[in-house]
Amino acid sequence: xxxxxxxxxxxxxxxxxxxxxxxxxxxxxxxxxxxxxxxxxxxxxxxxxxxxxxxxxxxxxxxxxxxxxxxxxxxxxxxxxxxxxxxxxxxxxxxxxxxxxxxxxxxxxxxxxxxxxxxxxxxxxxxxxxxxxxxxxxxxxxxxxxxxxxxxxxxxxxxxxxxxxxxxxxxxxxxxxxxxxxxxxxxxxxxxxxxxxxxxxxxxxxxxxxxxxxxxxxxxxxxxxxxxxxxxxxxxxxxxxxxxxxxxxxxxxxxxxxxxxxxxxxxxxxxxxxxxxxxxxxxxxxxxxxxxxxxxxxxxxxxxxxxxx
Amino acid sequence: xxxxxxxxxxxxxxxxxxxxxxxxxxxxxxxxxxxxxxxxxxxxxxxxxxxxxxxxxxxxxxxxxxxxxxxxxxxxxxxxxxxxxxxxxxxxxxxxxxxxxxxxxxxxxxxxxxxxxxxxxxxxxxxxxxxxxxxxxxxxxxxxxxxxxxxxxxxxxxxxxxxxxxxxxxxxxxxxxxxxxxxxxxxxxxxxxxxxxxxxxxxxxxxxxxxxxxxxxxxxxxxxxxxxxxxxxxxxxxxxxxxxxxxx
Numbered sequence: 001x002x003x004x005x006x007x008x009x010x011x012x013x014x015x016x017x018x019x020x021x022x023x024x025x026x027x028x029x030x031x032x033x034x035x036x037x038x039x040x041x042x043x044x045x046x047x048x049x050x051x052x053x054x055x056x057x058x059x060x061x062x063x064x065x066x067x068x069x070x071x072x073x074x075x076x077x078x079x080x081x082x083x084x085x086x087x088x089x090x091x092x093x094x095x096x097x098x099x100x101x102x103x104x105x106x107x108x109x110x111x112x113x114x115x116x117x118x119x120x121x122x123x124x125x126x127x128x129x130x131x132x133x134x135x136x137x138x139x140x141x142x143x144x145x146x147x148x149x150x151x152x153x154x155x156x157x158x159x160x161x162x163x164x165x166x167x168x169x170x171x172x173x174x175x176x177x178x179x180x181x182x183x184x185x186x187x188x189x190x191x192x193x194x195x196x197x198x199x200x201x202x203x204x205x206x207x208x209x210x211x212x213x214x215x216x217x218x219x220x221x222x223x224x225x226x227x228x229x230x231x232x233x234x235x236x237x238x239x240x241x242x243x244x245x246x247x248x249x250x251x252x253x254x255x256x257x258x259x260x261x262x263x264x265x266x267x268x269x270x271x272x273x274x275x276x277x278x279x280x281x282x283x284x285x286x287x288x289x290x291x292x293x294x295x296x297x298x299x300x301x302x303x304x305x306x307x308x309x
Numbered sequence: 310x311x312x313x314x315x316x317x318x319x320x321x322x323x324x325x326x327x328x329x330x331x332x333x334x335x336x337x338x339x340x341x342x343x344x345x346x347x348x349x350x351x352x353x354x355x356x357x358x359x360x361x362x363x364x365x366x367x368x369x370x371x372x373x374x375x376x377x378x379x380x381x382x383x384x385x386x387x388x389x390x391x392x393x394x395x396x397x398x399x400x401x402x403x404x405x406x407x408x409x410x411x412x413x414x415x416x417x418x419x420x421x422x423x424x425x426x427x428x429x430x431x432x433x434x435x436x437x438x439x440x441x442x443x444x445x446x447x448x449x450x451x452x453x454x455x456x457x458x459x460x461x462x463x464x465x466x467x468x469x470x471x472x473x474x475x476x477x478x479x480x481x482x483x484x485x486x487x488x489x490x491x492x493x494x495x496x497x498x499x500x501x502x503x504x505x506x507x508x509x510x511x512x513x514x515x516x517x518x519x520x521x522x523x524x525x526x527x528x529x530x531x532x533x534x535x536x537x538x539x540x541x542x543x544x545x546x547x548x549x550x551x552x553x554x555x556x557x
Contacts, residue, residue, distance in 0.1 A: 067473065070438065070448055093468040097450050100403070100438035109404040109523035112433045122527060127431050128326040132335060134431075135527035174447035174478045178463065182471035191469065220557070228487075238453070238467055238488050244429070245487055253556045263325060270535055274556045276547065291538035292550050304544045309557065 001030025004080060006089040009036060009044035011066065016192045017090040019154035022051050024147040025088045027117035031055040037076055039066030045163050054161040062168035067177040068094045074101040075169035081106055081142060091146040103144035110144045111136060115151035129244030129267035150250035150271060183239065193223030195253040198242055201229040202258025202298060209235040213257060216306045227259045243268035258298045261286030310420035312355040312364045315410055316348040316371050318380040319430040332528040344380045347425025350485040353492040354455060355423050356388030363457045366390050370413055372406055374398050378508060385503035386495030392508035405520040407439035412516035414444060426451050426484040437484035447477040451486040
């Protein structure tokens with residue numbers, strides 16, 4: 001058996017979720033190869049070659065890969081799949097964009113966002129935003145899988161796989177990159193941060209969100225998240241959103257500030273190792289899952305916590 | 310330009326789904342159902358395109374049981390022109406949905422398909438991308454802004470860490486994310502009017518699509534419950550606790 005893993009990377013660096021997807025692929029079994037499709041992505045390919053348990057890295061270079069255009073990645077991956085039994089992609093914006101295209105071209109029903117590999121055809125995945133866990137068995141000859149990174153322990157970087165350069169499909173493709181606005185921040189990326197500080201609607205304005213949440217996050221070296229209510233109210237940008245319709249995180253420490261704990265939010269953070277909740281409403285549902293509950297006025301508590309840490 | 314909008318009937322997002330005691334699935338008996346929220350955003354976007362003169366006709370499609378007709382009617386009340394119900398009581402996986410939609414696209418020749426990024430029941434996030442692949446059309450998933458310039462569609466997408474804008478040749482598939490728009494409520498007069506709008510009823514066999522599932526459900530279980538922890542009196546007590554467990 002052999003598995004092709006799609007690497008998530010920024011061309012210059014490999015995203016940590018790749019090592020977690022490799023871990024899922026190893027649990028599936030067989031040889032694991034990693035595909036780095038990028039533009040000037042030599043550094044990412046070298047990092048992928050160091051992932052423990054990887055047989056080889058396939059490195060494809062192309063302008064269309066610099067922004068991982070779905071049509072281009074599909075054209076690259078589908079022909080490669082004649083040599084593989086499974087395609088594993090991280091369930092990131094990129095992986096979710098590309099994997100179903102590959103699945104449809106192979107006439108395979110994708111198993112989305114798996115959290116556990118039971119055997120080579122059986123997987124666990126959350127449905128209804130994590131309100132239920134479904135175990136499914138795939139009857140397709142080849143498997144196409146997306147992997148929820150937070151559910152797998154990253155493989156270490158002690159390997160030394162070979163790197164093979166492969167040809168990239170020429171195009172032209174029917175979509176083209178125009179522009180991007182990526183928020184520049186020195187803070188850890190939300191999805192992979194070891195600590196996360198999240199703010200909710202109780203922050204009451206974007207100014208107060210920034211004034212109270214950000215200094216605490218920086219003191220803790222944490223990524224910043226928000227509830228959907230805070231995002232909808234415009235207090236925080238959408239890519240901060242933690243929950244069913246946003247990002248799923250499972251850091252070592254999750255600090256929920258002024259978040260009541262709607263089902264949709266809990267779905268995105270309840271697998272965190274330690275949850276701290278700060279809320280003035282003693283009855284807030286967030287307290288039912290928090291390890292440490294502090295009832296009180298966040299506008300007093302948060303600055304005090306920030307200064308004492 | 311004709312716009313096709315697929316919509317799915319799912320458990321209302323305010324209702325907490327209950328796992329059946331025999332672990333065979335989620336209990337749908339006597340549960341409030343509604344249009345998948347992302348599909349409402351899709352219908353809204355199509356209606357706005359029509360109001361701007363960018364779309365000429367909106368066809369609302371649903372694949373599911375007879376009651377999915379109600380979901381189509383909501384789309385028609387929001388501003389859709391006509392509906393197609395592909396009626397089946399069987400489980401239809403995203404791959405089979407994409408195949409049926411492809412057959413409908415072949416017959417209807419829309420310039421654009423706007424679909425929700427995922428249905429909030431099975432959370433697969435696959436149908437739109439699969440349809441685009443089967444049609445060999447370009448796609449823009451997780452859209453937060455859509456504009457049209459001649460035959461080119463400019464779509465801003467929600468990606469990890471920010472926004473990305475793509476230019477797509479039409480025909481194309483767009484999947485919608487939360488911030489694209491705020492769906493309107495259908496007014497009573499429009500709900501009445503929608504009752505007169507035509508809905509064609511078809512079956513998967515009419516489109517020659519085999520909908521046999523590829524995935525079999527072994528079991529559906531409750532997630533692991535998390536126990537409530539302890540109350541701490543103040544900031545100092547919180548810091549002491551976090552230090553004692555090595556969290557800080």
